[in-house]
Amino acid sequence: MGGVTTVNPTSQRGRPGYSRDDVIRAAVRAFNSRGYDATSMGHVAQDLGISKSALYHHITSKEEILEESVAYALSNLEQAFRDVVAADLTPGGTIRQLIYGSVAVLCADAESVTLLLRLRGNSEVELRALSRRRELTRSVIPLIAKAQESGEIRSDISPAVLTRMCFGLVNSLADWYEPDGELGPEQIAQDVVALLFGGLDSRR
Amino acid sequence: MGGVTTVNPTSQRGRPGYSRDDVIRAAVRAFNSRGYDATSMGHVAQDLGISKSALYHHITSKEEILEESVAYALSNLEQAFRDVVAADLTPGGTIRQLIYGSVAVLCADAESVTLLLRLRGNSEVELRALSRRRELTRSVIPLIAKAQESGEIRSDISPAVLTRMCFGLVNSLADWYEPDGELGPEQIAQDVVALLFGGLDSRR
Numbered sequence: 001m002g003g004v005t006t007v008n009p010t011s012q013r014g015r016p017g018y019s020r021d022d023v024i025r026a027a028v029r030a031f032n033s034r035g036y037d038a039t040s041m042g043h044v045a046q047d048l049g050i051s052k053s054a055l056y057h058h059i060t061s062k063e064e065i066l067e068e069s070v071a072y073a074l075s076n077l078e079q080a081f082r083d084v085v086a087a088d089l090t091p092g093g094t095i096r097q098l099i100y101g102s103v104a105v106l107c108a109d110a111e112s113v114t115l116l117l118r119l120r121g122n123s124e125v126e127l128r129a130l131s132r133r134r135e136l137t138r139s140v141i142p143l144i145a146k147a148q149e150s151g152e153i154r155s156d157i158s159p160a161v162l163t164r165m166c167f168g169l170v171n172s173l174a175d176w177y178e179p180d181g182e183l184g185p186e187q188i189a190q191d192v193v194a195l196l197f198g199g200l201d202s203r204r
Numbered sequence: 205m206g207g208v209t210t211v212n213p214t215s216q217r218g219r220p221g222y223s224r225d226d227v228i229r230a231a232v233r234a235f236n237s238r239g240y241d242a243t244s245m246g247h248v249a250q251d252l253g254i255s256k257s258a259l260y261h262h263i264t265s266k267e268e269i270l271e272e273s274v275a276y277a278l279s280n281l282e283q284a285f286r287d288v289v290a291a292d293l294t295p296g297g298t299i300r301q302l303i304y305g306s307v308a309v310l311c312a313d314a315e316s317v318t319l320l321l322r323l324r325g326n327s328e329v330e331l332r333a334l335s336r337r338r339e340l341t342r343s344v345i346p347l348i349a350k351a352q353e354s355g356e357i358r359s360d361i362s363p364a365v366l367t368r369m370c371f372g373l374v375n376s377l378a379d380w381y382e383p384d385g386e387l388g389p390e391q392i393a394q395d396v397v398a399l400l401f402g403g404l405d406s407r408r
Contacts, residue, residue, distance in 0.1 A: 033324065034241075034324055034326055035239060035241050035326065036239070037238075037239050037241045038324070038326055095404070118322075120237065120238055120242070122238055122239065122242055151406055152405075152406060153405065153406055154398075154402065154403075154404055154405070154406045155406070156398065157395045157398060157399065161387065161392075161395055162399070162404070164376070164380050165373055165376070165395070165396065165399050166404070167376075168373050168375075168376025168379065168380070169373040169376065171372075171376060171379075172368070172369070172371075172372025172373065172376050173372065175372065175375075176368050176372070183365065188365075191365055191369070192369065194360065194361060195361065195366070195369050195400070195403070196399070196404055197404045197405045198358065198405060199358075199399070199400060199401050199402045199403030199405075200299070200357045200358055200366070200370070200400055200401045201296075201356075201358070201402060201403075202355055202356060202357055202358045202359070
């Protein structure tokens, strides 16, 4: 670290050339790539080409980064859900927009959402985030039930199972969405909604 | 470990009361619950209420368990894929059966498949398994393309994106499927295929 091969010259003098946001972003990327528990602050410092002490200039602990990032992801998801529920949509339209909005939040900040989705509940911080995430998912079930009652979405599968399957598909984007890839967030959201609402079958 | 609170009396004499399969099953469960990197063999021994040396009576390392379990999951998935491709189905029927078969393999051994799906590639063993998994997913893309050409499935989304979305939904079962839950594997496979082929929209 800070050796001759470093890409960031300022770090050679042990002075951070990165903002706090840069550090957090790099850390979250490292957590997602190796897994949170397998990543040390040494790894993060190495990725940035700075010393560990330069890293601790910005943050106090690995867990601080985890807590802040997943709280950010959760707040964005919660806000997106509130916006959709506040809009004057039919019950079916609400589900459509919840899916659309979730994809948008995931694509806008894929790293934080991915970190959230991979939490295992190994600490108080993780457990609190998981419980907030669970609340959010549970809040969709009665909305799906309402859309079934309205006749807009199929009624032959339980609302809880439909909720899990729909958000299972949305969340799986975390495993393959590439922010700099060919498909933009808008296109992906459209494809997800098209498949979930229309199905694979061409005879629909 | 092996103390007065242990639930398995044989372990108090340091003699394993578990078979090798039991040990592997408990280890994989622990890996999935805490994350592989966050789980020590001490955790596994503790979960089983046996000593670490009793554990090493059965296996030589944590990685041995990982390698064996994900190889098992991969072999089952590969076999299921081969069976479907060998069957005399229409291109659309092939996709339907691949999805059905994948759900069946996942439900039959949710722990091993979950372990496979959560690998991050932190070792040679993990990288090899990830590459085998990628091969499997890639093998579906031309089959989806063929089903699109046959007119059986929708053509407005690229085969690669459809493949990822379909298997993203299937794989997300690893996060919520409960082997002892209300829904059996058969019902879940039917619901997944019904949603993926028919869509949410009741007017299909």
